[in-house]
Amino acid sequence: MEMEKFEYDNKIVRMFFWATLVWGITAFLVGLTIALQLPAPAFNFSTSWLTFGRLRPLHTNAAIFAFVGNGIFMGYYYAAQRLLKARNFSDTLSRIHFWGWQAIIVSAAITLPAGITSAKEYAELEWPIDIAIALIWVAWGVNMIGTIMKRREKHLYVAMWFFIATFVTVAMLHIVNSLAVPVGFFKSYSIYAGVQDALVQWWYGHNAVAFFLTTPYLGLMYYYMPKAAQRPVYSYRLSIIHFWALIFLYIWAGPHHLLYSSTPDWAQTLGTVFSIMLIAPSWGGMLNGLLTLRGAWDRVRQDPILKFMVVAVSAYGMSTFEGPMMSLKNYNAITHFTDYTIAHVHVGALGWNGLLTFGILYWLAPRLWNTKLYSVKLANVHFWLATLGLVFYVIPMYWTGITQALMWKQFSPEGLLVYPNFLETVLELIPMYWTRAFGGTLFLTGALVMGYNLVMTARSGTAVDNEEMEAAPLKPIVSVPGEHKHRWLEARPVPFIILAFVAVAIGGLVEFVPMFVVKTNIATMTTVTPYSPLELEGRDIYIKEGCFNCHSQMIRPFRSETERYGEYSKAGEYVYDHPFLWGSKRTGPDLHREGVGKLRKPDAWHYNHMENPRSMSPGSIMPVYPWLLERSNDYASLPKKINAMRTLGVPYEPGYEDQALADLKNQAEGIVTNLKDAGIETTWDKEIVALIAYLQKLGTGILPK
Amino acid sequence: MSKVTNSLIDHDYDGIQEYDNDLPGWWKGLFLITILIAVVYVSYYHLSGNLQDVEYQKEMGTYVEADAGRGPLTEYVSPYASKGEMTPALRAELNKILDAPFSEQLQRTMAKADPEQLAKLKAAFPEVTGDYVASDISTPPTEVETKPAKAVSKDKGLLSDETNLAAGSKIWNTQCFVCHLNDGGGSIGPNMTDNYWIHGGDYASIVDLIKVGVPAKGMIPWQGTLSAEQINQVASFIKLKLVGSTPAVPKAPQGDLYEG
Numbered sequence: 002m003e004m005e006k007f008e009y010d011n012k013i014v015r016m017f018f019w020a021t022l023v024w025g026i027t028a029f030l031v032g033l034t035i036a037l038q039l040p041a042p043a044f045n046f047s048t049s050w051l052t053f054g055r056l057r058p059l060h061t062n063a064a065i066f067a068f069v070g071n072g073i074f075m076g077y078y079y080a081a082q083r084l085l086k087a088r089n090f091s092d093t094l095s096r097i098h099f100w101g102w103q104a105i106i107v108s109a110a111i112t113l114p115a116g117i118t119s120a121k122e123y124a125e126l127e128w129p130i131d132i133a134i135a136l137i138w139v140a141w142g143v144n145m146i147g148t149i150m151k152r153r154e155k156h157l158y159v160a161m162w163f164f165i166a167t168f169v170t171v172a173m174l175h176i177v178n179s180l181a182v183p184v185g186f187f188k189s190y191s192i193y194a195g196v197q198d199a200l201v202q203w204w205y206g207h208n209a210v211a212f213f214l215t216t217p218y219l220g221l222m223y224y225y226m227p228k229a230a231q232r233p234v235y236s237y238r239l240s241i242i243h244f245w246a247l248i249f250l251y252i253w254a255g256p257h258h259l260l261y262s263s264t265p266d267w268a269q270t271l272g273t274v275f276s277i278m279l280i281a282p283s284w285g286g287m288l289n290g291l292l293t294l295r296g297a298w299d300r301v302r303q304d305p306i307l308k309f310m311v312v313a314v315s316a317y318g319m320s321t322f323e324g325p326m327m328s329l330k331n332y333n334a335i336t337h338f339t340d341y342t343i344a345h346v347h348v349g350a351l352g353w354n355g356l357l358t359f360g361i362l363y364w365l366a367p368r369l370w371n372t373k374l375y376s377v378k379l380a381n382v383h384f385w386l387a388t389l390g391l392v393f394y395v396i397p398m399y400w401t402g403i404t405q406a407l408m409w410k411q412f413s414p415e416g417l418l419v420y421p422n423f424l425e426t427v428l429e430l431i432p433m434y435w436t437r438a439f440g441g442t443l444f445l446t447g448a449l450v451m452g453y454n455l456v457m458t459a460r461s462g463t464a465v466d467n468e469e470m471e472a473a474p475l476k477p478i479v480s481v482p483g484e485h486k487h488r489w490l491e492a493r494p495v496p497f498i499i500l501a502f503v504a505v506a507i508g509g510l511v512e513f514v515p516m517f518v519v520k521t522n523i524a525t526m527t528t529v530t531p532y533s534p535l536e537l538e539g540r541d542i543y544i545k546e547g548c549f550n551c552h553s554q555m556i557r558p559f560r561s562e563t564e565r566y567g568e569y570s571k572a573g574e575y576v577y578d579h580p581f582l583w584g585s586k587r588t589g590p591d592l593h594r595e596g597v598g599k600l601r602k603p604d605a606w607h608y609n610h611m612e613n614p615r616s617m618s619p620g621s622i623m624p625v626y627p628w629l630l631e632r633s634n635d636y637a638s639l640p641k642k643i644n645a646m647r648t649l650g651v652p653y654e655p656g657y658e659d660q661a662l663a664d665l666k667n668q669a670e671g672i673v674t675n676l677k678d679a680g681i682e683t684t685w686d687k688e689i690v691a692l693i694a695y696l697q698k699l700g701t702g703i704l705p706k
Numbered sequence: 707m708s709k710v711t712n713s714l715i716d717h718d719y720d721g722i723q724e725y726d727n728d729l730p731g732w733w734k735g736l737f738l739i740t741i742l743i744a745v746v747y748v749s750y751y752h753l754s755g756n757l758q759d760v761e762y763q764k765e766m767g768t769y770v771e772a773d774a775g776r777g778p779l780t781e782y783v784s785p786y787a788s789k790g791e792m793t794p795a796l797r798a799e800l801n802k803i804l805d806a807p808f809s810e811q812l813q814r815t816m817a818k819a820d821p822e823q824l825a826k827l828k829a830a831f832p833e834v835t836g837d838y839v840a841s842d843i844s845t846p847p848t849e850v851e852t853k854p855a856k857a858v859s860k861d862k863g864l865l866s867d868e869t870n871l872a873a874g875s876k877i878w879n880t881q882c883f884v885c886h887l888n889d890g891g892g893s894i895g896p897n898m899t900d901n902y903w904i905h906g907g908d909y910a911s912i913v914d915l916i917k918v919g920v921p922a923k924g925m926i927p928w929q930g931t932l933s934a935e936q937i938n939q940v941a942s943f944i945k946l947k948l949v950g951s952t953p954a955v956p957k958a959p960q961g962d963l964y965e966g
Contacts, residue, residue: 083720158719224722233723237715242729246737266757274744281737288733325740413933421931558762564930569762603924605894606885617884679894 005153005474008467009082013095015369015464017075020103021358022452024067029445031060036441038624039588040434045624050114052624053588054547058125059113064350065123065213067106072358073217074098074141077164079365080224081148084158086472090147094140101137105130116545117187120580121202123209124178128189131179138175142168149494153472156491159240163220165498166248170212170505177509178205182648184641188541192649195575196264196523199583200516204255204509210346211251212505214354215317219247219286222314225361226290229306235292241487243285245504250279252508257328260337261557262583263572265522268512269330275508276328283321290314305380309360312388316352320345335410338553338587340430341402344395351391351444359387359451366455372462379454386447393440397433405430410561418564423590424618431622526573529702531651532695534639534665539695541642542688543582546626553584554593554699567594567700574702577651589623594700604672605679607693629689636662636686668694861909865942874943877936885924890944891953895925898948900959907964912941 038044038053045052078095082088089095108130112118118125126134145168149157157165178201181189193201227234234240256264256272291314294301301307323345327336336342367374374380408426411419420426478492490497516522532540543549556562558569570593575581594600609616612630614623640658647653653661669685672693676683683690709728717724751757816827865871879888885895892898901907905915916937919927928937 080720086720154719156717158722160719224720227722228720233714233725235725236727236729237724238726239729239733240724261758266751269758270748270751274747277743277747278737278740280740281733284736285729285733288730415933417930417933558758560762560765563762563766598921599919599927599930601921601924602926603885603894606924609894 003473004471006469006471007088008469010078010089010092010095010466011369011464011468012466013089013092013099014075014079014365016099017071017078018362018365018369020071020099021068021075021362022455024063024071024106025355025358026445026448026452028060028063028068029441029448031056031063033438033441033445035060036434036438039622040431040438042622042624047625047627049116049546049626049628052546052626054550054624055114055116055118057550058118058122058547059110061123062109062113062125063106065209066109069214069218069350069354069358070102070106072354072361073167073213073221074102075365076221076225076361077145077217080160080221081145081164084154084161084224085148085152086154086470087148087152090144090151094144094147098137098140098144101133101140105133105137108133112187116547118544118547119179119181119189119191120544120547120549120582121178121191121198122206122585124175124202124205127187128179128181128183129186131175131181135172135176135179138168138172142172146494146498153475155475155478156488157494157497158223159234159237159244160220160223162240162244162491162497162501163216163223165494166244166501166505167212167217167220169498169502170208170216170248170252173502173505173509174205174208174212178202182645184645185638188638188642190642190645190649191580193579193581194649195578195581196572197516198579198581199259199262199575200256200264200268200512202581203258204252204512207255207258208252210349211254212248214349215251215283216248218317218354218357221357221361222286222290222310225357225364226310226314227293229304229310229360229364230294230297230300232293232295232297235289235295239285239289243282243289246282247279247286248501249504249507250275250282252505253512254279254328256512257333258585259583260328260330260333261559262555263570263575265516265572268516271512273328273330276325280322280325284318287314287318287321290317305377305384306360306363308381308384309356309363309387312384313353313355313357313360316348316356316391320349320353323348334557334559335406336402337557338585339402339406340398340433340586341406342586344398344402347391347394347398351387351394355391355444356387359383359448362451362455366458367462370459370462370464372458375454375457375461379450383447383450383454386443386450390440390442390444390447393443394437395440397436397440401430401433404433409565410559412561412564418561421565423565424621427588427622428620523572523576525576526571526702528705529574529576531577531646531653532698533668534636534643534661535668535691535694536698537642537646537695538634538636538639538665539691539693539698540582542629542692543695544580546629548592549582549584551584551586551588551623552590552592553587554591555583556591556593562591566591567598567600568703571703574700577646579646579649579651592696592699596697597700597704600700601697603679604675604693604697605681607696608676608679608681608683608689611689611692629692630683630687632688633684633686634688634691636665639665861945863913863938864909864945865938866946870939871943871947873936874939874941875947877932877940878943878948881928881932882940887953889953890948890951891955892957896960897953897957898944899951899953899956901949901964902959902961903964904961907962909941909945912944913937916941 034044034051035053035056038056049055078089105126109126112127112130113125117127119127124131145164149161149165180192182192183189191198223234223240253275254272256268257276259272260269262269291311294307294311297307301311326332327342327345336345363374363380405426408420408429413419480489490500554570556566556569563569574593595602606617608630610618611626613625613627614621639661643653643658643661647655647657666685669690672690673683673685711725711727713726715724715726816824819827865874878886878890882895885893886898887893890898896902896904903911905911905920915925916932917927917929919925921927932940
């Protein structure tokens with residue numbers, strides 16, 4: 002048979018290799034910084050761009066899109082060329098993909114600390130960067146599909162199925178969730194509001210976990226684990242079933258992030274039951290990984306690469322069992338809004354993504370530089386640092402999660418909350434926050450040890466940019482009689498891609514269409530009014546400072562919450578909230594009834610509290626915000642904001658944009674007068690005035706007109 | 707159920723081979739069980755109607771079966787949305803009313819009824835109508851608890867022993883000082899030392915005010931946070947220790963001088 006000679010592009014793999022290492026260490030470092038900010042607010046350094054509310058999104062974005070993202074592409078560019086027996090479709094596209102992705106990361110690293118954010122978790126980047134992400138993502142997709150088309154291997158291996166599903170689904174999720182009306186280059190409002198925005202966001206957010214942190218990494222597992230173990234994959238049939246079941250079921254599970262919220266019960270139930278049904282498909286991946294090691298367990302004792310992979314796959318198994326448990330209403334009632342969720346995601350992020358990436362980096366380095374790993378001993382040291390780091394991270398966080406939830410819910414025999422002051426439940430957690438930071442330090446140290454080991458490995462060998470290879474050309478695809486149906490599909494990429502898209506599109510459609518079409522899902526409340534111009538501007542400051550990272554605006558229908566915060570939240574209260582700001586974690590108390598009932602505080606309280614939270618709440622761990630007291634806003638973009646909101650359906654009268662500034666000033670002067678009565682001198686144009694107006698508006702939608 | 711044959715499939719991808727093993731039996735069983743759980747879960751919550759609003763009403767003790775008059779909330783407006791909070795103490799008061807004889811319950815209903823309803827009730831229960839005295843029982847639930855305090859002499863219940871005053875002092879210095887300062891001189895909240903009062907300076911009025919607060923001006927209603935005993939302690943502390951003392955920076959007097 003005639004053989005064709007061609008070359009694999011190893012240089013692109015090396016580029017992503019270094020990017021993975023550098024961004025990984027960066028993500029861990031930012032993570033450690035915010036871990037220290039919780040027990041010791043001084044680590045916020047009284048600096049706007051270093052406060053927790055701005056650095057936390059930077060940490061999550063760096064971990065997901067910079068560290069894991071580059072890890073995916075590194076692993077993909079090495080594996081896909083070999084699985085398809087073809088060089089990448091276009092070297093130019095590969096380079097555009099690499100540099101484009103790094104440029105996106107850098108722009109995220111600049112804009113997020115600057116407070117430029119859309120407030121949607123893991124999708125915080127503003128619209129120009131969103132467009133860049135879509136373009137670069139498609140560049141990768143075109144490169145992938147082009148390579149598939151010119152492949153020399155008739156059938157697509159299971160790893161390729163997962164890469165295809167990743168590309169198709171993330172494109173869909175990113176585009177639908179990022180739709181927004183811009184007001185200027187750095188600001189936009191989500192086209193969805195309230196409950197609908199929450200549903201779309203968590204459809205995206207949950208599936209960012211599914212299709213960015215899970216499916217591509219399963220693809221990597223299916224290539225690198227049998228390679229490292231030198232054993233066949235346990236079961237081809239299991240691959241087929243768990244692949245299709247996983248991608249079809251995953252997409253439905255988003256609403257499990259919204260249990261006991263104002264989201265309609267039917268949507269919450271879908272989120273729960275599809276999460277439960279996900280256990281087996283998820284474990285299918287874990288089984289195919291672990292059972293592949295049959296006959297190689299003796300080597301797991303000696304080979305640090307296999308150690309990393311075994312712990313990674315085990316962590317995957319644990320977090321995919323824990324996730325469905327947390328999706329049960331009664332369990333979620335305890336874990337939600339607490340550090341329990343933080344522990345859960347870090348089993349996945351540090352354990353599954355982190356350790357699998359480390360294993361792959363150690364496996365690739367000797368092959369990319371034609372040498373041996375510089376030090377197996379240091380790799381073993383790293384393994385123990387990473388594993389212990391993980392343990393010291395997650396156990397304190399499970400502990401704090403359960404502790405705080407029980408404190409929130411505890412009533413005295415007289416029927417009073419035992420810990421009516423939220424702060425008491427926070428102060429109880431401080432020692433655990435230190436322990437968590439210690440775990441993070443171990444994990445970061447391990448990564449630095451790895452960095453040294455990998456650099457020394459690279460220096461000891463020589464890189465080959467283009468690796469020579471030969472293979473027979475692909476013969477025309479014809480059906481083989483008696484062939485398994487799935488074999489037929491594996492040889493035909495176009496039907497495969499279409500089928501994968503159909504599988505991931507169904508869940509979203511079934512959940513969105515009723516939510517957008519059926520009116521009773523969000524009962525109208527005539528008492529709810531749009532934000533006044535000053536409140537709207539205050540809300541934008543709330544978004545800019547990332548307050549939603551620590552404060553929820555969703556009071557669940559529990560006695561323990563209505564006692565603490567007031568009447569539970571209703572869907573109709575959020576109809577003008579573009580974007581929704583429900584939050585997912587209560588490091589501080591819920592703020593949805595901040596402006597009404599027993600939680601309403603004088604304007605001066607808020608003024609002093611923002612200047613230094615400890616003056617009003619001794620012991621508080623909230624950062625200080627002195628700049629809000631000093632910064633003036635000229636409100637030049639106010640008319641544009643009013644117009645954008647009207648476009649989105651908020652009932653501002655036509656022409657109101659011209660009157661808005663006068664109304665804003667009028668309301669602001671009222672707050673200035675209130676502050677003056679308490680001996681505070683300020684002016685109407687200060688940011689703090691707008692923020693106070695917004696906080697005092699919160700929750701007032703239930704009051705009679 | 708499932709076979710582990712370990713027979714290789716005749717293909718490889720870059721040297722990776724795959725076994726043709728069947729899916730593990732327990733895995734298939736697990737998948738089936740989770741699907742069954744899904745069916746049961748949906749039925750359990752959605753056929754029974756035991757959804758989150760109902761669950762909340764049951765927790766709060768305000769749930770009434772659909773055919774008994776008031777079904778699961780169809781409109782998202784809580785009956786307590788604008789009437790203050792349903793505290794457990796208030797709940798206990800309501801239970802007392804519910805345990806009351808039928809005639810008393812009926813009279814309370816009459817007190818709240820509009821004229822048309824009232825006419826119907828009077829026609830239906832003439833024997834009770836005779837005893838009906840509107841002014842005596844029209845008290846809304848939120849005030850049931852505070853009513854006895856109003857009825858007694860002005861400074862009755864004032865706690866003057868040192869133990870209670872020390873307890874009151876502790877509450878003052880952990881909660882109240884934020885707005886009124888440790889020495890009571892006032893900052894966000896009014897001066898507590900000058901004996902000028904916006905809402906009345908007698909002991910009962912102070913206790914009441916602490917309980918229900920002045921939410922519009924930022925004074926927190928404390929009755930869900932502090933027990934009745936604690937409120938008495940801190941009110942006594944204000945009256946006996948703060949009033950008349952000399953703070954470092956006194957805020958200007960607000961309200962009227964109390965001469966009781």
